[in-house]
Amino acid sequence: MFKFVIIAVLLGVSLAFPQHHEEEPYVTREANQVNPDGTYGHEYELSNGVAVQESGVGGQYATGGFRHISPEGEEIQLAYTADENGFHPQGSHLPTPPPIPEEILKAIEYIQAHPTPEEQADREYRLQHNQ
Structure with a gap:
């Protein structure tokens, strides 16, 4: 389940990097926390507008989201939860x-x-x- 979450986040981040970027994006903010009880949280932002955040309990559930600017200039946002029932994305850009x-x-x-x-x-x- 969490491999899928990681793949989904990486896919979202990769979509934020069109091939015609003149300048490589760089990290403008980053925070990570892993606690002894298994809870965690991480987030980061890049200079090109990409932002990613996730928190949860390792191996049990996660909530998070990311945003980026599409090649057409639209802000794309995706929020998700992942638990024993699977990965549940939400975003206005997703098909219905x-x-x-x-x-x-x-x-x-x-x-x-x-x-x-x-x-x-x-x-x-x-x-x-x-x-």
Whole structure:
């Protein structure tokens, strides 16, 4: 999981360095902290507007984000969490899925309203044992 986070951050940073840069970016701010209890935090900023930050508990979860300026001059920001359920990025530049077609929504409603005998038995069992 954290290898994916590192790869995602490195990818984001690499996107911030278009091939036509005249001057190599340099670090303008950096902070790192690793604690005995496994918590950590790190952040840095570069002269070209790239900023990266992450904190968390090693091997358990992380939250963070980065920003950079696209070749088109737009500021791109990505925030993320990573935990036992995977990597969860958020950013206005990320694609969104298309809406679910009305026919599919109707089919899902029908299936939920007409459970099989096994599904109905499972629902009843859960109601009895969760109260």
